[in-house]
Amino acid sequence: MNDLALVLLAGVAAFIPRYFPMLFFSKRKIPDWFNEWMGFVPVSLFTALIVKQIFVTSTYAFSVGNIAAMISAVLVIVIAYFTRSMTLSVVLGLLLMWALTTFL
């Protein structure tokens, strides 16, 4: 019962930030500056997420110890740049990561 309440509340917490800003801005004329600003959001967010995943541990300490992930990340960038294929980037990235964590 408690678990069900948790799941439902989690659903609400997940839904509010997804829905209201999107609704608000889809029904108004968005000023140019806002669009320009939003153009910088994805690239910032994704880099922020990547850095968190590679350089910040689960206990929130900064670490450069994840050598396998760092090498794989650089190679994934090279793969993405030259192939422009998301599938190849993800699949080869996983293989690289697997190989490096296994053999390093």
Add this chain to the structure above:
Amino acid sequence: MKKEPANWLAVLKIAMPLCLSYIPIGLACGVLLHAGGLNTWLVALVSLIVYSGGAQFLIATMLTIHAPISQIVIMLFFLELRYALLGSSLSHYLKKSSHKFILGFAFSLNDENYAVNYLKFATDKYWTPSNALLVEHYALYTWAFSNVVGSLIGSSLHINLVIVDFALTALFLFMVTMQVKRRLTLLTAILAGALSAFFCVALKSTLGIVIATLLASTAGFLADRVIRSMAPGSSLLYKVRGPSGTRETINEQELTEERLLKEEQEKDKDHDHE
């Protein structure tokens, strides 16, 4: 909604890498949620209504340390706050969509399908909101299915989280690489990364990601404005060279030209008013 058979297949092809990368992560997430005490039905429900890898891993972790519900929900809310930014940045592609559509679209939005859809909206002018919703749904069903299977297999499956987690990192790396079109964007990305590390460690919370995103995107945006008005020839505005002239780049050029044309027309209109 009328859909040609070719369309769902074409969209499926675009969603496929995303769906594939969800399978191992979904399995792992299902295993962890099961270990945290959720039964299979609840795992299915949480995958459908929360639908976010980060959030579900957080729930699993906090369930195993017996955190109170209120605390889990508050943490979750902060973690999900970034969707306010994502939703806003997609919203101008959804101007013609109905309230009901936006409700459904927002409901199934998450980082990864946002990334796919943002890239498609930005580079493919024939990309429609219903295609975008379809991508969300393909990924959603794969995700929920993988979670359920994970919770059924439970503890009999050993999954190396370090490797599985990297699927998402690789996906984001791909997205960033595809989006860095100008030197200024590259600088913004580097700034975002540095700020993210700093604020995540300083605040001991993933809220650091939200703050880093806000600060870096604002800095990039302001720098873009200032440089364009003060020094339009600055090398910061140079494009980053791609490996080859692909179709995507051409398509994008057309889009930019269209936008410039529109801007000019709007300027003309302003002049008329004056």
